Amino acid sequence: MRERWFGATGRRVPEIALEGEVDVTGALVLDAVDDAALRTAHDAGRPVVVRAASAEEVKAALARPEVAAALVTDRSLLDLDLTELTYG
Numbered sequence: 001m002r003e004r005w006f007g008a009t010g011r012r013v014p015e016i017a018l019e020g021e022v023d024v025t026g027a028l029v030l031d032a033v034d035d036a037a038l039r040t041a042h043d044a045g046r047p048v049v050v051r052a053a054s055a056e057e058v059k060a061a062l063a064r065p066e067v068a069a070a071l072v073t074d075r076s077l078l079d080l081d082l083t084e085l086t087y088g
Helices: 035-043 055-062 075-079 082-087
Strands: 003-005 012-014 016-018 028-030 048-051 069-072
Touching (some): 012 016, 016 075, 028 035, 055 082
Parallel strands (some): 048 069
Antiparallel strands (some): 003 012
16 A cells, blocks of 8 residues: 655555545545645645545546545545556
């Protein structure tokens, strides 16, 4: 399982997580990638998580270094091979 830093908290979280299984207290939770919100939260050290409903949405969220995790509701998305999805 690949992990990312959870903002400036010093904590690491799975890069793809099932919604409700990771404590996202204090994080900015977005339904889609929003450049201005990502930048503001990142500059403040606030963790950012993005909800994703498809492989493409997971890929788009995790393409942004400001995003700590993609939150999914479909368990099958936990097994995505992001390298394969990104580079073929």
